[in-house]
Amino acid sequence: MCSRQCHQTNPRHHTKSPSSNVLGAWGFGISLFGLLMTFGLLCPLGLLLSFLGLFAKKRGIAIAGTIIGGIGTAIVAVGVGSIAMAASAVHHYQVEVPKIEQTRAVLDTACVEVETYRQENNKLPEGIEGNKLVLKYEDAYGNAVRYEPEEGNKFAIRSAGLDGEFDTSDDQRMLNTERGLNEPIASHATHFRGHHGHRHCSW
Numbered sequence: 001m002c003s004r005q006c007h008q009t010n011p012r013h014h015t016k017s018p019s020s021n022v023l024g025a026w027g028f029g030i031s032l033f034g035l036l037m038t039f040g041l042l043c044p045l046g047l048l049l050s051f052l053g054l055f056a057k058k059r060g061i062a063i064a065g066t067i068i069g070g071i072g073t074a075i076v077a078v079g080v081g082s083i084a085m086a087a088s089a090v091h092h093y094q095v096e097v098p099k100i101e102q103t104r105a106v107l108d109t110a111c112v113e114v115e116t117y118r119q120e121n122n123k124l125p126e127g128i129e130g131n132k133l134v135l136k137y138e139d140a141y142g143n144a145v146r147y148e149p150e151e152g153n154k155f156a157i158r159s160a161g162l163d164g165e166f167d168t169s170d171d172q173r174m175l176n177t178e179r180g181l182n183e184p185i186a187s188h189a190t191h192f193r194g195h196h197g198h199r200h201c202s203w
Helices: 002-009 022-037 043-053 060-121 127-134 178-182 185-190
Strands: 146-150 154-159 172-176
Touching: 022 043, 022 060, 043 060, 060 127, 060 154, 060 172, 127 146
Parallel strands: none
Antiparallel strands: 146 154, 154 172
16 A cells, blocks of 8 residues: 555656757857867857757757857858958959950950951951951950941950850950051051050950
8 A cells, every 4th residue: 555655646756857958968069169169160060969959848058059059150151251252362363364464465456457457458347257357366265256347437356255155244345446547557467566555446
């Protein structure tokens, strides 16, 4: 009788204590360590574990780990983004800018070629004929440039740019100017590389 009564009056002996939040604890620890010791590098892992720990019953430590992990992850994201932007800027100035300048020089030379034709024939070439004239000129990306006649006795020379496709946002285009029409183009075409001050085209 006594044993049965004791068994009935002490049900806590058969009740399991709630389990601890292991994921939340690990997430908090990794997040805190990552923020203080690794400048946030381990915080994404701590954030993930803490987030998973939010689904357990004891969520206090998981919430703290999520906050700390989020702060550290944000610091890492800003750092990685800054490095990526710096690398992109370095690549632009070391690789892209020289190619843009090289392409500009090619467009200028092709422009002089067309102006020479104008002086010799007293007219601008037609579209197909003009493109035959400039077909030998390639931009810095290895693509032939294109001749584009326009109204008002004007023309332009176009590079397809990095993507190799005309009429896209990265095209480079050079338009001849009225100033160049009245100067001795043929002599400049012969000595173009030594006289960069005598250009007859502008952007």
